Amino acid sequence: MIIDQSEDILLLTNAGMEVEFVSQSMEKILEIPVAKSMGKKINQVLDNFPSLPLMKPNQKMVIPVTTPKTKKRLLIEFEFKPQYTPTGSVQAIIAIGRNVTERENSLKKFKDTAFKEKELNQLKSRFVSMASHEFRTPLATILSSALLIEMLLQKDFGPEIKAKIINHVEKIVAQTNRLTDITSDVLLLEKSIQTEMKVSLKRIRIGKFVEDLVDTINRESFERRTVKFTMADGDTTVMTDPSLLTHIFRNLILNALKYSEGALDPEVYLHLRGSYFEVTVKDYGLGIPKEEHEQVFGSFYRAKNVGNIKGTGLGLNIVKELTKKLQGEIWFTSSLGIGSEFYVSFPVK
Structure with missing residues (x-):
């Protein structure tokens, strides 16, 4: 009665991993009839169970299970405890299964968040490095050209002075465009990695x-x-x-x-x-x-x-x-x- 009321699934197999006992919680949680499990190998009862043999002492594994009726996707963690004869050979195996769907999903979300945070930090670091290098040259060119234009404007406008002013104006425009392109690329990258980015077909x-x-x-x-x-x-x-x-x-x-x-x-x-x-x-x-x-x-x-x-x-x-x-x-x-x-x-x- 205690076993059947447990939230865990209890299976007992022989040395060949054939089911000899299974608790009623198997049917309650996984919607797999107890009667249909008896005498079958575990990998015949659970589709995603790995090929046999697998046993290591106290081995644990998480197996995805889709319930046949309600189509729920569950993650069941099984722990296996081999039982040995006095001579040291495996006599039976106790398998204890527990529904860890919520735990595993939370862990996955945590890992995904941690990975994205790490990736974002790397992205920020690279951007700071790139920006400090790429912005320095055009900004210096823009500043020097603006100062030279200011000096030239204090002189008389001959053809030579006019050509120099045009040259520096072109430099300012070119370097400003370069900074604009860099900024546009960064903004487009940020936008492109957003899942809600609109695609207009x-x-x-x-x-x-x-x-x-x-x-x-x-x-x-x-x-x-x-x-x-x-x-x-x-x-x-x-x-x-x-x-x-x-x-x-x-x-x-x-x-x-x-x-x-x-x-x-x-x-x-x-x-x-x-x-x-x-x-x-x-x-x-x-x-x-x-x-x-x-x-x-x-x-x-x-x-x-x-x-x-x-x-x-x-x-x-x-x-x-x-x-x-x-x-x-x-x-x-x-x-x-x-x-x-x-x-x-x-x-x-």
């Missing part, structure tokens, strides 16, 4: 969309280079967020231009692959060191071989987050000194 012709974007970048004449676009399989209509897609493709294409200076022009390919479309951005530039491949999509990460090429190290991290928002995937191949190919794949819907 629209129906677009993906081929024309990518072609127009490449044409726009080419008209901007980034270092007077031309990105080549190839649409191998014709065009199709897709459901996507044009704004997020523009940021993804633009970032990848501008990276291809930025990190392949003096090399062949980058290439963009569009392929239709059944229920997915895939865009490839290929460059013939610096390439990424093999030992750094796993870190490429990390926040504030920049490869060691980029030299003096400006950047925040946020671009690819943002691209990956936005790609996930659109239920897509991103991956790449790269060889040092040869170039890189970035692939993004999205459902056509």
